[in-house]
Amino acid sequence: MSSNSSSYQSLALIYDRLMEDAPYDQWMEYFMQTTKRYGGSVQQVIDLACGTGTISIELARRGYEVTSIDLSDDMLAVTYDKAQQSGVNVQLLCQDMREFIVPSSADAVVCFCDSLSYLTTPLDVEQTFCHVWQALKPGGIFLFDVHSVYKIQAFYGDQTFALADSDISYIWQCDWDGASQVTHELTFFVQEGGYYKRFEEVHQQRGYTVEEIEHWLRKAGFDHIMCTADFTDEPPRETSERLFFTAMKQDESNKVSFSSCS
Structure with a gap:
């Protein structure tokens, strides 16, 4: 997810190549185990900030009714092609996670691959949580993961990463603000015929x-909040890198006014 829909225009074409080693199977296992633990019957799932739809398609393969939402229509175009190739149906909506609205409520909303870490102000987070609450049925659950502050500081910091393959290369410069935010400046070189196309993100x-x-989740009306770390059932530690949250929309008594989502 990005606050600028054009940010992923070029990246969408090579995103799956860059994410070949991403732990999609672990995200799916987390989803399956957590929904089982919460005991609800899940059929309709919203995949928020779905990217190129790898999670969406895997959910659809397992029989869930999936709505895939992303700010980038280029990402959604790749999702559509992959769904067609896989023989599954997903509903595609091009919307910003901070203000998305769905035609019908869902049993679960998932937002994996640290997509919520792209929300860089508390207001962005609050608005997103509010709209997720609105999109869920009573008893519905919200599952997501984010980078920890520790990872932002220790792993990214002011680091430079590079990849040099025959068809794709990149230089990835991280500019840390000294606190909890990092700017990723990426320069890609992608082979096209006998030449390399350069683009920047x-x-x-x-x-x-x-x-x-947890405070913003409760403020939006969620309860039964659980936080674990790094694809385990263990609570986060000081050096945990990826935080996993699950929260439930218990009933309508905690309902927030829709005006607070604007």
């Missing part, structure tokens, strides 16, 4: 504390 991510996220 700029993305920002921010880490939030467990306490901040």
